[in-house]
Amino acid sequence: MHNVNASRAANAFAPLTASAVLVNAVGLHARPSVKLTQCAKGFAAKIEFALAPDGPWTDAKSPVKVMRVKAPQGATLHFRVAGPDGKAALAAVLALVHDGFGEA
Amino acid sequence: MSSSSSGNVGIVIVSHSSKIAEGAADMVRQMVGNAVPLAWTGGDTDGGLGTNVAGILEAIEAAWSTAGVAILVDLGGAETNSEMAVEMLAEDRRARVVVCNAPVVEGAVIAATESSGGSSLAAVKRSAEEFYA
Numbered sequence: 001m002h003n004v005n006a007s008r009a010a011n012a013f014a015p016l017t018a019s020a021v022l023v024n025a026v027g028l029h030a031r032p033s034v035k036l037t038q039c040a041k042g043f044a045a046k047i048e049f050a051l052a053p054d055g056p057w058t059d060a061k062s063p064v065k066v067m068r069v070k071a072p073q074g075a076t077l078h079f080r081v082a083g084p085d086g087k088a089a090l091a092a093v094l095a096l097v098h099d100g101f102g103e104a
Numbered sequence: 105m106s107s108s109s110s111g112n113v114g115i116v117i118v119s120h121s122s123k124i125a126e127g128a129a130d131m132v133r134q135m136v137g138n139a140v141p142l143a144w145t146g147g148d149t150d151g152g153l154g155t156n157v158a159g160i161l162e163a164i165e166a167a168w169s170t171a172g173v174a175i176l177v178d179l180g181g182a183e184t185n186s187e188m189a190v191e192m193l194a195e196d197r198r199a200r201v202v203v204c205n206a207p208v209v210e211g212a213v214i215a216a217t218e219s220s221g222g223s224s225l226a227a228v229k230r231s232a233e234e235f236y237a
Binding site for chain 2: 030031034037038041042061062063064065
């Protein structure tokens with residue numbers, strides 16, 4: 001899965017991948033989408049996610065794009081992260097999903 | 105995240121209805137948090153449905169940020185009155201205020217989300233306008 005559109009900066013770092021299941025009742029609706037976007041924006045790394053391990057990939061820093069995915073409860077979010085702070089970024093987004101975005 | 109709000113782009117909500125404007129602002133506060141300067145205005149000067157330039161100017165002032173202010177509007181008059189308000193600003197401020205072509209509620213939440221991450225005024229506007237893209 002070589003993404004020719006990946007930025008030059010991101011290419012310098014091997015992408016890290018991991019997945020997490022959406023546990024919160026509403027899935028990736030408005031409020032969780034905002035939280036995911038805000039979390040992702042705190043890192044320099046390119047952060048993308050998809051509902052399948054091979055994409056299509058969505059930019060986790062774009063609130064509109066994240067909401068359009070409409071991922072339901074029980075869906076698996078596959079993350080692909082590349083950048084100097086990629087490891088911390090991946091840990092942070094995974095923690096957010098595991099915690100149900102602070103919701104029940 | 106308790107980032108200082110002064111550096112983030114301010115958001116102004118302009119609706120014909122003060123209830124819509126206030127409700128949209130409530131959604132922004134609850135969903136995005138307090139890291140973004142936010143103000144709303146709605147209704148004409150008699151308290152009926154409409155918008156007024158003075159109210160919009162006050163809201164711009166209240167949400168002012170050195171990073172600029174993005175205005176979200178609903179229908180016709182809200183847009184023209186907002187543009188009029190922008191033209192009445194001092195010249196150095198005028199270039200730092202934009203009216204977004206986006207739905208007022210969704211646009212406000214998205215614009216504020218973008219702003220809360222420290223994005224530029226151009227990025228905030230672009231993100232809000234993705235709704236119609």
